[in-house]
Ligand SMILES: NC(=O)C1=CN([C@@H]2O[C@H](COP(=O)(O)OP(=O)(O)OC[C@H]3O[C@@H](n4cnc5c(N)ncnc54)[C@H](OP(=O)(O)O)[C@@H]3O)[C@@H](O)[C@H]2O)C=CC1
């Protein structure tokens with residue numbers, strides 16, 4: 001029985017529906033929101049106790065945290081308001097093509113350099129960020145929950161959804177909502193979440209440098225994540241073709257996730273190293289750095305091959321039958337499986353599934369290397385103190401990516417049917433050749 005059929009059977013089961021629509025949203029909401037406060041305390045070596053009212057002020061934030069958070073949000077919005085090049089995203093099932101501001105790398109570079117200048121002018125800024133981390137996460141949490149409440153009210157008003165309220169809060173209602181002239185997902189996922197990730201990495205590394213212990217391990221983590229994040233911003237328009245943007249709606253999962261979960265969990269290994277310094281030797285650190293750079297480059301290469309191929313496939317020249325600039329992968333013309341499908345309006349369309357280059361080896365090789373990158377930048381935190389909680393990000397991501405493989409394949413099977421089945425026969429492995 002195919003996965004699609006299995007899923008169909010599950011969808012019809014009342015138990016599955018209760019779990020998916022009634023149980024998962026509230027449990028995840030409580031679990032993840034509390035987890036952030038626990039992470040904030042754990043990282044600083046304190047015993048986490050979310051029920052201790054003495055910690056409540058952290059949830060309300062403090063002056064520094066509010067200024068930091070308000071500035072980060074406003075700064076990100078300004079970069080989406082300024083005039084500039086527009087990238088038009090892929091069409092929704094209804095044929096709408098969302099516009100995005102294509103100034104991601106400039107925003108990233110200017111923000112990072114400005115932070116480094118600020119760090120030189122006010123050397124205490126990084127320590128203040130580190131020490132106010134529980135309050136910063138508290139503020140981000142308040143802002144994110146408020147945003148999700150607005151997304152729910154506005155989305156349900158427009159969509160007239162019949163799903164349970166908490167389910168809509170958790171998964172979101174709309175695919176491309178806009179707020180104050182900004183695309184909400186570009187603002188939360190790319191501009192605030194990932195930029196905070198970078199700034200926190202720089203801040204925690206600076207504190208560690210000042211402390212003078214475990215610098216080799218911390219530097220490996222910081223350098224690798226900086227390369228990874230600069231790569232992300234360079235490729236930002238490619239991100240607009242991914243599952244998060246074309247399939248997942250704007251709600252708690254994505255928006256709260258990027259505003260709160262990313263700054264807390266994705267930086268946790270460096271935050272944790274300030275209190276529990278890495279014991280990694282310089283030699284091991286150098287090897288880990290080289291391996292990590294290799295993994296980031298391969299992950300980028302895999303995404304890039306698909307992006308170049310899609311650009312050619314969607315080009316006017318190819319559609320007009322003139323061929324266009326043929327795509328070559330690994331020195332040979334790219335091979336693919338034509339994949340016709342019907343969109344939500346009933347119109348017949350045609351896409352193509354790449355079967356050569358990296359995409360001829362595994363269907364989700366990018367996930368494999370994503371996970372290896374994460375392994376390289378969290379392992380310094382584990383040296384000397386064990387993998388838990390230092391490598392929580394790695395364990396979380398392993399679960400998220402394996403789950404995402406199935407989510408993505410369900411989506412593709414439903415969209416492409418027989419062409420997808422042919423593709424899975426041509427490229428039989430998901431993440432690891434001959435194994436999985
Ligand atoms: N650090 C983190 O938390 C995470 C990072 N990532 C990273 O984000 C990046 C994007 O990931 P993601 O969006 O999940 O997945 P992909 O970039 O793999 O995109 C999947 C989509 O690509 C299309 N596709 C699939 N196979 C082919 C093929 N052979 N040829 C052409 N098109 C194909 C399908 O969409 P279509 O309908 O257009 O055909 C499919 O839904 C990756 O680098 C990943 O590692 C991802 C998740 C979490």
Ligand SMILES: CC(C)CCC[C@@H](C)[C@H]1CC[C@H]2C3=CC=C4C[C@@H](O)CC[C@]4(C)[C@H]3CC[C@]12C
Nearest residue numbers: 028032189232244252253254256257258261262
């Ligand atoms: C709240 C929780 C239940 C789960 C939240 C998950 C989200 C925060 C993450 C889900 C998918 C993640 C991402 C996908 C692809 C990305 C591209 C990569 O190059 C950079 C990271 C990221 C934007 C990443 C960010 C976190 C998620 C949205």
